[in-house]
Amino acid sequence: MNFQTDQFRLKVGLAEMLKGGVIMDVVNAEQAVVAEKAGAVAVMALERVPADIRKEGGVARMSQIRIIRDIMEAVSIPVMAKVRIGHFMEARILEVLGVDYIDESEVLTPADEEHHVSKHDFKVPFVCGARNLGEALRRIAEGAAMIRTKGEAGSGNIVEAVRHIRTIVKEMKQLTVLGKEELVHEAKNLQAPLELVEYVAEHGKLPVPNFSAGGIATPADAALVMQLGAEAVFVGSGIFKSSDPETRARAIVKAATYYRDPVKLLEASEELGEAMPGLEISKLESSELMQTRGW
Amino acid sequence: MTDKPRVGVLALQGDFDAHRRAIERAGGDAVEVRTAEDLRDVEGLVIPGGESTTMLKLLNDEHLFEPVREFGKRKPVFGTCAGAILLASEVVNPHQDSLGLVDITVERNAYGRQIDSRISDIELDDGKTEAVFIRAPVIRRVGQGVKVLASYRNDPVLVEQGRHLIATFHPELSRDISIHRKFLETLIQNGDGRDDENPSR
Numbered sequence: 001m002n003f004q005t006d007q008f009r010l011k012v013g014l015a016e017m018l019k020g021g022v023i024m025d026v027v028n029a030e031q032a033v034v035a036e037k038a039g040a041v042a043v044m045a046l047e048r049v050p051a052d053i054r055k056e057g058g059v060a061r062m063s064q065i066r067i068i069r070d071i072m073e074a075v076s077i078p079v080m081a082k083v084r085i086g087h088f089m090e091a092r093i094l095e096v097l098g099v100d101y102i103d104e105s106e107v108l109t110p111a112d113e114e115h116h117v118s119k120h121d122f123k124v125p126f127v128c129g130a131r132n133l134g135e136a137l138r139r140i141a142e143g144a145a146m147i148r149t150k151g152e153a154g155s156g157n158i159v160e161a162v163r164h165i166r167t168i169v170k171e172m173k174q175l176t177v178l179g180k181e182e183l184v185h186e187a188k189n190l191q192a193p194l195e196l197v198e199y200v201a202e203h204g205k206l207p208v209p210n211f212s213a214g215g216i217a218t219p220a221d222a223a224l225v226m227q228l229g230a231e232a233v234f235v236g237s238g239i240f241k242s243s244d245p246e247t248r249a250r251a252i253v254k255a256a257t258y259y260r261d262p263v264k265l266l267e268a269s270e271e272l273g274e275a276m277p278g279l280e281i282s283k284l285e286s287s288e289l290m291q292t293r294g295w
Numbered sequence: 296m297t298d299k300p301r302v303g304v305l306a307l308q309g310d311f312d313a314h315r316r317a318i319e320r321a322g323g324d325a326v327e328v329r330t331a332e333d334l335r336d337v338e339g340l341v342i343p344g345g346e347s348t349t350m351l352k353l354l355n356d357e358h359l360f361e362p363v364r365e366f367g368k369r370k371p372v373f374g375t376c377a378g379a380i381l382l383a384s385e386v387v388n389p390h391q392d393s394l395g396l397v398d399i400t401v402e403r404n405a406y407g408r409q410i411d412s413r414i415s416d417i418e419l420d421d422g423k424t425e426a427v428f429i430r431a432p433v434i435r436r437v438g439q440g441v442k443v444l445a446s447y448r449n450d451p452v453l454v455e456q457g458r459h460l461i462a463t464f465h466p467e468l469s470r471d472i473s474i475h476r477k478f479l480e481t482l483i484q485n486g487d488g489r490d491d492e493n494p495s496r
Contacts, residue, residue: 006414013429013468014409016310017345017377039352041308041345076389076403077346078430100409100430123410250356257307257329257353 003207011125011145014078014100015209018042018146018232022222022253023211025049025236028067029074035239038249042078042101044234045071050107050154051237051276054288060108062090068097080127085294086112088121095124101146102126104139106293107153107236114295119143129213131164131291133171133200137192140208147206149230150291151214154237156278158221160291161214162228168210169229175201214291217242217275219255219268226259243273300482303328303337305363307353309345309377313467314475321475323482331362339371339482342378344429344465347403350377351391360394367396371458371485373478379461380432387435397456398438401463405433417445417452417464424471426452426464434463458485 002008021041026032032043047063048056062083072079078100083090085104090111094102104117106129119126120143129150130136136147149168151161175186175197183201187194199207212230216222217238225233235252242248251268258264286292302318304311306327315325318341326337334340340363342350354360366372367382374382374397383393383401393401406412412429426447434451437443445453452463453474458481466474 009427009468010409010412010414010429013310013427013465014412016313016468017429019310019312019345020306020308021346021349036348037352039349041349077348078409095410098408098410125409253349253353254356261329 007123008120008143008145012208014125015127015146018078018211019209020256021232022249022256023080023232023234024239024249025234026071026240029070031240031245032071032075032079034246035249036075036077038246039253040077040249041232042080043071043075044103044236045079045081045099049237049240050290051156051241052154053107054154054290060084062087062094062108065093065097068094068099072098082108083117084108084111086110086115086117088117091117091122091124091126095122099124104128104144106150106290110293116142116294119145127211129291129294130168132167133175134190134192135294136168136206136210137190137196137200140196140206141193144208146209146211148211148213148234149225150294151212151216152281152284153214153290154279155215155281155284156217156238156241156276157281158215158217158224159281161212161216161221161225164214164291165212165225165228165230172200172204172206176204216252217278218272219251219265222252222255223259223265226256232256237276241276247271247273248275299324300339300479301326301337302479302482303334303340305340305342305350305378307357307359308349309343310465310467311341311343311345313465314341314343314375317467317472317475318479321472321479323475323479330357331359334362334366337370338485339373339478340366341478342372342374342381343467344376344378347377347380347386348391350381351393354381364394364396367394367459371460371478371481372396373460373462375462375465375467376429376431379434379463382459382461384438385436397454397459397461398441399434399451399454399461400436401432402435403432404430406431415447417447419445419453419473421473424466424473425469426462426466427468428464431463434461
């Protein structure tokens with residue numbers, strides 16, 4: 001696995017540029033413009049936000065091309081779009097379309113229940129979700145240039161996002177104190193390549209940026225996951241399912257920059273209307289959970 | 296001044312951490328700048344790569360736009376990619392406000408989208424270096440007094456005007472720290488930088 005190739009460095013490079021920022025889900029050009037004006041570093045072009053996918057059910061696929069194209073034309077910031085897990089042909093289509101990042105996402109209905117896309121084969125960079133270090137390292141081994149903790153998309157509940165970022169950070173810390181022979185054993189436990197396990201043990205971090213997603217609904221939520229170690233945040237339903245998307249978008253952008261500054265966070269929280277309605281995770285059937293998709 | 300020059304890195308958003316590491320490798324002391332007060336005890340400022348629209352919005356909302364512009368009238372500022380866009384006197388594709396500290400016209404996303412990002416060698420006075428272009432802007436016009444230090448495909452990619460330095464690429468993502476070193480030298484020569492009419496370079 002060579003992470004020093006020009007292609008991989010460029011993929012990680014774009015993720016570096018998004019650090020400290022907010023990537024917002026949008027379903028049309030109008031929302032994309034609101035997001036850009038509010039200070040989003042990128043938008044995720046979707047047909048339906050996760051809260052609606054959850055509500056409406058059915059198979060969730062890559063968005064209509066027309067929607068993605070409209071959004072690409074409407075804004076100057078990077079545009080991302082989602083493909084189903086393992087659906088490398090949806091990915092090829094988005095690559096040709098020219099989206100800036102592809103999210104191989106558990107929010108859509110998986111296309112393959114064993115394999116993810118072989119992402120090193122693409123010129124366009126990929127982000128993938130993870131709940132723990134093993135998942136994160138397997139995705140990186142496949143070529144993901146950015147990891148986002150999964151949380152529980154469309155729930156408006158931060159508890160899973162917190163669980164996942166805490167888990168990954170803790171698992172990384174634990175590796176840093178292990179000896180070489182112990183790392184071999186850990187690689188087996190994590191079901192991840194030894195080379196990547198050794199990288200994490202040496203550096204105490206992933207070889208690619210680590211962002212957070214799935215349940216962020218308020219500036220305080222964004223600041224919380226960033227304090228816990230996330231380097232940027234994805235906000236899905238949290239913005240455009242709230243009562244005043246524009247104000248909330250600006251507030252979360254401010255929170256991602258000033259996540260260590262409670263006075264600024266108070267300012268950011270001051271003008272907010274109602275947040276999106278939230279779901280209690282324990283009330284969801286296991287078949288309704290999106291985070292368990294991905295292998 | 297302490298032995299190590301103190302360099303501020305605008306940390307509103309973007310790859311400010313990569314700049315911090317590059318500054319430290321080049322022998323400087325890096326300080327994250329998020330408020331006007333943070334500018335008080337730094338001798339120069341780096342505006343990193345990232346999204347220029349996001350940084351511009353935060354500069355305005357957090358009342359940093361004027362303080363950074365004032366800072367640039369006395370002290371060196373180094374902008375890479377988004378930083379280059381913010382320092383320019385004119386920005387197109389689309390038009391947006393900028394600090395106007397360097398007399399250039401910059402076109403955003405001029406090479407295309409992410410799949411058009413690239414790593415290429417460029418020639419400097421003292422040899423080759425690697426240039427990492429990520430959704431990079433292109434400098435379409437350089438004003439009088441702007442010196443072109445390197446070009447790529449006939450477009451200027453590294454320029455200086457007085458004490459300010461601009462790269463449309465990302466030297467902070469390369470192993471070679473010669474460009475950060477050059478900025479640190481400017482910073483040391485600038486000293487307290489009181490005389491705006493007679494910059495040290």
